[in-house]
Amino acid sequence: MTAKMEASEGKMPHNKLMTYGLVIAVVGTYLTYLNVLTGVAVFSFFGGIAAVAALWWGSDTIKHLCSYGLGTGVPSAGMIAFGSGAIAMIVGTKFGIASPIVTVILAAILGAVIGYTANNIINMNIPVMIMSLMELAVVGAMTMLGFAAMATGSFEFNQLIIGSMSLSVESAGVAAGGAQTFLVTAIPQYGNSLIGGAALAVIFFLGALALQHPFNACLGPNESQDRTLMLALSCGFLSMIVVAIISFVFIGLLAGTISLIISLIAWFYCYKTYIDLSKRDAYAWLDSKPIIEVGGDQ
Amino acid sequence: MEEIVLGIGITALAGALATVAGAAEDTESDIGSQGDPNSQVQLAPQMGYIHRIFNKAVSGEPPAYGLWCAIGAGVAWAFLQLNYNPALAIILGSIVAVFIQGIYCTSGYLGRTASLAKFKQPVYIDILKSLTSVTMAHAFVAIFCTTAVCYLMSAALHHPFALPLLGLIWGIALGAAGSASGNPFYGKERQYQNQKFGAGVPISASGNIVRYAEAGQRSSLDNGWFTTKFAGPASGICFGLIVFLELWRTVLFEESLAGWGAVIAGIVLILIFTFIDRWIEVWGRKTYGPYTEPEESSS
Incomplete structure (x- = not known):
């Protein structure tokens, strides 16, 4: 990409945006816990909202980071965010009810280490590098946690790795001294989990x-x-549509349909608004209409 | 023995599917100006060359196709879990993936073009109307074939990886194959037909891409017409060979030396291809003249 990078002066300050994004992401992820409290899975879509909020914040972070002349680095910034975030998210889910908070902290530490390595050891010398990579790691981790919570209805590790249980029946006759008894054990199935x-x-x-x-x-x-x-919101809800379709496997028809309808409506609104804003700009x-020549020297 | 015969059959089928996928992928990305030719399409208006080329900026091809194929395979996996018929599940997965692809394409074109307002590049909305469906159709073929290859690996060859992960890996491989072998036909040749053949792209010609066609103004369909003949088959052969040889060595040599047979076969294949590449390069230099040494300058 040889485009000259001139990031626009943001109308909304980045710190304000970050606060909103982080708070909505954490609160949204916690709202999926209503599934556990009420015993139904219909609150799963809050995980998607959390993920979209994180993406919304993250795309502004990328703008800040990449305005330092990282032309082709824009797609790679997305990859490093999720690469570091994935580790934090999977470790973080082991902490039960505290998972979202622990995930944020772990991701921030991981991002800081990566940022320090990039800035001070590889000598990239970008002033906002450490802060941006911290933010991006948190964004990556919270997006994955949010979408995982939306797909499975839970943000706890066991729910993410165990798809279903199958019963295994073994004869335990000899061990029990001749009487015909059976040992019934539940074996978790991992292959059909998230x-x-x-x-x-x-x-x-x-x-x-x-x-x-x-x-x-x-x-x-x-x-x-x-x-x-607005495009960030549109892309977030678009991703949410796919996660809603996958979530049919885990949370059933009713909760999946609710997630799908919410994401479809939200995506349609954001996409339409984005087209209007493009028209404005x-x-x-x-x-x-034909090409309007403005004076290339052909 | 029967297992190996079945394995070879699956290998041949997967190779054929991959060839179609590669050809469709490259045609799709060239019509949308994705990958490295995109930089010139993006640069042209800044140099004063307003154009009517589709500027589909969705990262590079490998990540983009990684996503499309991962969605295709992931949604297919979900429907398989719900006990859908595999053929139907793969088709539904590909449809969802193509929907996402189409939306990303349109938002990429609108975003990039609207941000070039300073250089007076208008948004030609008919480009979106006429070309998005063409790229979506090609993307559907590419995603469907790749997801089918992944399903064959998972169901028939019992690959240990789950279907969505296979989709992700082979999607990235597909994008890389198309980006590496197909894009030069578009970015180095088709965009610069107004330059001397083989001259490369001098700095002074940056952004001066061909904007007028044999009749009228060049649209990205004209680029698709050109790359379907040259770039598509090249990418198809590339990706087809990758899939075919990868499965072939696994099916034939996996049993020998406790799995190391397949690894050794892979290394031998890499060495053979390195030799062929080197031979073609030397042959090309001898036949078409030596490279001229770049002039030493202070810059």
Whole structure:
């Protein structure tokens, strides 16, 4: 990409955006705990909202980081966010009810280490590098945690690795002294779970592309913050549609349908608004018109 | 023995599917100007060359196809868990993936073009109307074939990885194959037909891409017409060979030396291809003249 990078002056300050993003992400993930409290899975979609909030914040972070002339680095920023976030998220889910908080802390530490390595050891010398990579790692971890909670209805490790239980019946006659008794043990099935079935890989890439796409698509001299952020919301809800479809496996028809409808409506609204904003920013909006020559020396 | 015969059959089928996938992938990305040719399409308006080329900025091809194929395989996996018929599950997965791909394409074009307002590049909305469906159709073929290859590996060859992970890996491989072998036909040749053949792209010609066609103004369909003939088959052969040889060595040599047979076969294949590449390079230099040494300059 040889485009000259001139990030627009944000109308909303980045710190304010970060606060909103982080708070909504954590609170949204916790709201999926209503599933456990009420015993139904219909609150799973809050995980998706949390993930979208994290992506919304993350795309603004990418804009800050990449305005330091990282042209082709825009897509890679999405990848490193989710690469570091994935580790934090999987470790974080082992902490039960504290999982979202622990995930945030672990991701921030991981991001700081990666940022320090990039900035001080590889000598990339970008002033916002450490802070940005910390933010991006948290964004990656919270997006994956949010979408995982949305797909399975829970943010706890066991729910993510165990898809179902199968019963194994063994004859224990000899051990029990001749009487015909059976040992019935429940064997967990891993292959049809979120992590065992590798559906988490889909979430990883859905998030990584949704994170980098808004700024990558909107970069240029006339980039404007509201349009980029609206695209971030649109990409987030678009990813949420796919997660909603996958969630039918784990949380059943009713809860899956609720998630799907919410994400479809939200995506449609954001996408339509994004097209309107593009229309506002574009030089001209033409249908089947010839090239307007402005004076290339051909 | 029967198992090996079945394995070879699956290998041949997967190779054929991969060839189709590679050809479709490259045609799709060239019509959308994805990957490295995108930089020139993006640069042209800044140099004063307003154009009517589809500027589909969705990262590079490997991550993008990693996502499309992961969605295809992931959704197919979900429907398989719900006991859908495999063929139907793969088709549904590909449809969902293509839907996402189409949305990403349109938002990429609108975003990039709207951000170039300073250089007076208008948004030609008919480009979106006419070309998005074409790229989606090609992407569907590519995603469907790749997901089918992954399903064959998982169901028939009992690959230990789950279907979505296979989709992700082979999607990245597909994007890389198309990006490496197909894109030069578009980015180095088709975009610069106004330059001397073989001249490379001098700095002074940056952004001066061909914008007018044999008749009228060049649209990305004209680029697709060109790359379907040259770049598509090249990418198809590339990806087809990758899939075919990968499965072939596994099926034939996995049993020998406790699994190391397949590893050794893989290393031998890499050495053979390195030799062939070197031979072609030397042959090309001898036949088409030596490289001229770049002039030493202070810059």
